[in-house]
Amino acid sequence: MIRHAHIDDAERIEEIVKQSLDLKYVTALQSPMGIEKRKHWIEHRTRNHPVFVYEEDGQLIGYIALSAYRPQRPSLDRTALISYFVDNKHFQKGVASALLQYLINYLKTTSIKVIIAIILDGNERSIKLTEKFGFEQWAYLPDVFEAYDKVLSQVYMGKVLDQ
Secondary structure (H helix, E strand, C coil): CEEEEHHHHHHHHHHHHHHHHHHCCCCCCCCCCCCHHHHHHHHHHHEEEEEEEEECCCEEEEEEEEECCCCCCHHHCEEEEEEEEHHHHHHCCCCHHHHHHHHHHHHHHCCCEEEEEEEEEEEEEEEEHHHHHEEEEEEEEEEEEEECCCCEEEEEEECCCCC
């Protein structure tokens, strides 16, 4: 089941983010938000920038969020960034695909027309996922990430939604 996130999901979302941090090179995040900040983050989502969660057997196992791209620039309001995280035990089971498809369908009811995923180079699972949904590589930023004694690049995958 996929639904809008609510503040009671904050703790579980933080757990899933921490799992991704343990994997190191799948996200540019360096630390979780913290439960109180995460609750605030969930509470202040808008129609154009929602968070959806995927539940299976009553347990939250993944989420996808849409964030403003370059806030404070109204000419870019039709563009948003996506991010998604899945519980490590549920990788390769279609959770991220279901969340991304749900989000794309939802966006048909909003003013968002362009979505961008910023992915660390080498995260082939995420690159392949976005390609599966018609994203294309729009940019490559060499050597912008430095953590865990490693320097990596970022890949910008973009998609213009059907009008």
